[in-house]
Amino acid sequence: MTDNNDRDGIDITLNCLIVPIGNLFNLPSNQVAQAITINTGQRVSVLENAIRNQLNQLGLLGVQFSNLSLSIRQIHPGTVGERPMNSQAYISDFFNDPFQPRPIAKLSQDDIDHILVKFAK
Numbered sequence: 784m785t786d787n788n789d790r791d792g793i794d795i796t797l798n799c800l801i802v803p804i805g806n807l808f809n810l811p812s813n814q815v816a817q818a819i820t821i822n823t824g825q826r827v828s829v830l831e832n833a834i835r836n837q838l839n840q841l842g843l844l845g846v847q848f849s850n851l852s853l854s855i856r857q858i859h860p861g862t863v864g865e866r867p868m869n870s871q872a873y874i875s876d877f878f879n880d881p882f883q884p885r886p887i888a889k890l891s892q893d894d895i896d897h898i899l900v901k902f903a904k
Contacts, residue, residue: 791824792822792823792824792825792873792874792875793822793823794820794821794822794823795820795821795822795823795874795878796818796819796820797818797819797820797821797830797878798816798817798818799816799817799818799819799834800815800816801814801815801816801817801834801838802815803815810841811841814838814841817834817837817838819833819834819837821833821874822874823873823874823875823878823879824873824874824875825873825874826870826871826872826873826874827855827868827869827870827871827872827873827874827877828870828871829874830855830868830874831853831855831870834853834855835849835851835853854867855867855868856868857877857878
């Protein structure tokens, strides 16, 4: 996380696990995990658009992600529960615990913030 004074938020990198359904079932396995860096002062809708834009860059034939409805959920490492992330909420409502950045070589799965992205029908 880095400080950047945007709405007093900080930049965080979220690991997104994308659960494809329907016509996205054939999403390449190396694309179901995405990392998105975003400021916690932004709304979840900005995160949704960042995910859609990143998926659009894959250039999957015949698939337009810009109109797809997403269901985004926060997952805390070590827990099973999913917390729905409302589009109008701020990201800081879900990821606001400051922590000291750790060298990447020492990161464990428990040190990373996660979100789960599901495509709604």
